[in-house]
Structures are given as structure tokens and as C-alpha cells.
Amino acid sequence: MAAVAAKPGLPFKISPLGAYAAFFLVFIYGPVLLLPLFSFSDSQYVALPITGFTTQWYEQMFQADQLQGALFNSLKVATVTSIVATALAMMAALALTRYRVPGRSVISGTIILPLVIPGIILGVSILVVMVQVLGVTPSLWSVGAGHLLICTPFGMLILISRLEGFDRSLEEASLDLGETRFVTFFRVTLPLALPGVVASILTTFTLSFDEFILAFFLAGVEPTLPVYIWSQLRFPQRLPSVLALGSIILVVSFAVIAFAEWYRRRDVATGAKPV
């Protein structure tokens, strides 16, 4: 820690590691924290010093119809994507943790792959296949399909860690007591994996809600919120209300992810520990 062994004259001693950590935090979170700060500034231009406090940008934001349409689009896509992605992720996670699947690492690698492919390449290639090969018009559906590609691996990783965390003999006990595998999933596996399921839904929701590149390529005439915000940056007079919206998204995203993590770690399922 930085503040050990204070020298006389200096309030604390600065260690190189502590300084690095402090710099790191400022670098990461400083710009993000400026967003809410400027959203309350009464100047139209983003510049220091801040001359006065106002909430007019927030009021302006709530009157913008297009903005609300974009927000609604994003919510629709994120809701459907997070539920479908979590369902698919659950199936993959079950297959990989509960059965002896041949080529296990190849399968999980293939599912995770979209996470490491640059979004722009993914976006362009999906657009080309969709428009040129399949002849489908870009819409919110295509955005959802694209988001599914990057949300499913996230959900799978969350659910795998949850499914590996509880005693497998719990499921065997259910089979032993006369329930089929199908019923066992709903009576034992799902209740015990519930924190993971909730965490997966919330995480993938946020992921889809914030995603820009795929949505930019695939949204067509129905922009999602990030795409709409990007389009507004050309108009300086609209920038402050974008800052206001950005601040709200920041707070909500943070709250959702924090809740998801808290819920995932909350240990309702570690009753029986293998001996």
C-alpha cells in the first residue's frame, strides 16, 4: 500500500506501485466521470471551467422523440437477445460440463471465437451475407442476431462456472429418486444455477444495449441508442443532451452489472460440499 511508514514532513510515502495504481484508476475512470460532470454544465460547449449548474439538457433529452425511439429499439433488442442468448448458453454449458462430449475444447472454442473477432469484420461480413446472399433487409432482427453471436459466449462462460460449482451427485440423486433428466433440469439444475442465469441475462442485456459496431452495420433504418448517439455528435447543440443520456446509461449499466455480480456470487447453492 502507498501510505505506510510516513516520513516526518510528508503526510505519506508514495511507492512506485501505488503511484502506478492511482494513475491507472484516474486514466480509466477520469474521462468517464467527466461525462456526468459536463451534463450538468450550463454551457453548450464542453470546456472548463464550468460556469454554472443546469438540468436543462436532461429536460431536452426527454422531449426528443427520435432519441426515445432509439432507446426503445435498444431495449427491445437487448431484452430478446439476453433471453435467447442465455437459453442457448445454458444448453452449451450443460453439454460441456455434464456430458463427455467429443471435441469439447473445439466446440467451446468455436462458441467463444466471436469475442475475439474484431467487431467491424464481424459486422461487415454479416451485412454482406445478409444483403448479398440471403437478400434480407437490415433491421432490429439482424442486430439481435449479431448480438446473439457475442452474447452467447459471455453467457456460456458465466453458466459454466456456475454449473461446475455445485456437486454433480445432486443431479444423480434426482435421477436415482426416479426423475428423468428433463425433469431433473427443472427441479434441481435450474434452481441451483439460477444466480448464474440471472447474471447471464443481466450481463448479456448490458452487452447488447451498449453495443455499437454490429448495430451500426446491421440496424438499417432502425437505429439503436448507441448508433443514434453517434449520429448526433455532428450537431454541437445536441451534444449536451447526449452527455445527459450517456450519464444515465452509465449509472444504469453500472447498477445492472453490479447487481448481476452480487447475485452471481451470492451463495445459495453451496449446501452440499463433496468430501
Place this chain on the structure above:
Amino acid sequence: MARADYISIQEVTKRFGSKVTAVDDVSLDIRQGEFFSLLGASGCGKTTLLRLLAGFEQPSSGEIMIDGQPLSGVPAHQRPTNMVFQSYAIFPHLNVIGNVAYGLRKDKLPREELRNRVEQALHMVKLDGLAERKATELSGGQRQRVALARALVKRPKVLLLDEPLSALDKKLREDMQIELRLLQQEVGITFVFVTHDQEEALTMSDRIAVMSGGKVLQIASPTDLYERPTSTEVAGFIGQMNFFPAEVASLANGQDMQLEVDGVGPARVAGEAAVSGATHSWRQGEAVTLALRPERLRLGPAAEALDNRMTARIEAVAYLGDRCHVHLRAAGLKDAILVTAASDLNLAQGAEIAVGWPAESGVLLSR
């Protein structure tokens, strides 16, 4: 009439991959209402055999029958068996009553009967009044009782128990051994009990199958297993045993058999002790192992009148309260001899002492 082959395991082999053979050509029959133990060190295949009975694994070859019904292809949830898991596998999201009634939901019993069945089961394992307790609030002993009740409430033909006592502390474990045995006699269900603890197996079982390397070495009652093991492996695994390399000097004709014990000299073994249990007929000059339990050896004056005697030097004495373990060295023997003696004997370290044993306490094993 209790069937002798209520559970019939016929030439069952289980391989995992191409290298591991967990159960290797095992055939055995278990009687109806029997308390049968599978005993062996970890990795001997006993748990795999139990899981084959439960239906969690399918045999690579061979057939298992319960009450005349072949079980190949019958999934775990349709088998007339229930299991008490080593970890107990209590459902943490349910309370005690939810756990015990878990397996009854499918049976669609009337509310009243369901209640009675669950209460009966809880009473049987002495958990009356804990029905509403959460699974996460139970002690180790209580969890084990819930696991038992949950399995017994299904009224299985066979109850499978996978080292259910290994997680309990010593005192509770010993109490549970007796209680489990009484419970088994009360309900009359066939128990198949897996353990690595030979004392536990001897205390509780009607019969024991000793396993090693996926094979069954010997199936016998606790007394026979202890008194008349048929191999050095079983003899060494159950209790303590002194082994002496020897040679058959002259064959028994209803009389005692003469041995020539390496480094000691001639010794006599009762003809009966030498043949019983063994399917082997001894040849003159055959290399054998003479096995003697530490408590069957006598020291000092008590050794005088016995069939076999020798002299040895007292190397160490370990005092155990009610008895003591005496380590002896004899000229010509590589290993120390272990003798269990009364602790009131006056044993001086380094002193020479007479050791003797009656002809009928020797066990002859092929080498």
C-alpha cells in the same frame, strides 16, 4: 423364501476409455435382505460397481439382475434401487421435507398418504420435528439421516450406500454403524454398502466382498474373512497379520500338516485350518505362506504347552491400555513378529521370550 441371487452380477466388466478397467470380470450374488459390503482401498472399483448397480454407469460387458429383472438398458430413474451418496447430495434449495418427499412426487400419492410416508421415514431415522428445517442448517449427522430417509421413503428393493459414514467423526460413526445395522434389520431391505474401512465392514455386514484392482478377491462372512482369508492380500488388508514363508513338509491325512518355516524350523498346522476356504490342494514341497494373527500368538509361560514354539527377543512394546503390541525379533526371520498380549505381562525390552501358537490358529496361503 429369500432369494440367494436377489442381486446377480454376472461377469461384469467396466472400462473407462481404453486404458482403465475399473471393474474386471466380477461375478457375485447377493441374497435378499442381506447387508452386503464391498470393501477395498480407493480405486479398487467398489464405487464403480455400486454406480453400475444404480445405473449411473453402464457395464462394458456382462449383466446385472435384480430380483430376476435384467437391468441392461434400464436408466437410473427406472431402477428399483436408491442410493445414499458419499456427499449425501442433499438438495440445498429444499428443506428437509422437500428433500425426503422429492422422489414421491411422481407417484402422485394422496396428500394424506404422502405426509404419512414422509413422517414415517423421518421417524425411522430419528429426525422427527425437523421437517421444516432448511437443508443448509443441518449438521453432518442430520444430513446423513435425511439422505437415508429420502432413499428409504421410496421403498427400494436395494439400498446402495457409498461410504456414507466416512464424513462423520469417530464417535458418531461408531454409533451410526450400529444404528444403520439395526435399521437394515428393521426394514429388511437389501443393503449394498461400499467402504474402505475394514472395521466398519466387519461390524455391519452379513457378507463382505473384498476388492482390489477391479477384481473380487474373496466373498465371505466377517468371521470367515478374518479367520480364514484365502490370499495374502485379503489377510493383510483385514486386520493385522504375521506372514512366514514356509514349505509343505508332509501332507495331512485328516491329521495336522507339517511345515518347514524358513529360518524357524518345523511347524504344525491343523489339517482343517489348512484346507478350509482354499480351493487349492497342497502339494508336498510347495512354497506357501503361514499366516498368524497377532492375538493368536502366546508369550512366555502361556506358550509352553502349545504345538509350535520358538524363541524371540523383545524389540519394542507399545502400551495400549487394555492390551499391548509387542514387536519381536527372531534369528533367521527378516520381518518383526507382532504379538498382541495382555498388558499385565511383565515384558522387558531386549529380553528373550518364548512364543507359541496352537496348530489350529495357523492359516495356510499359497504363494
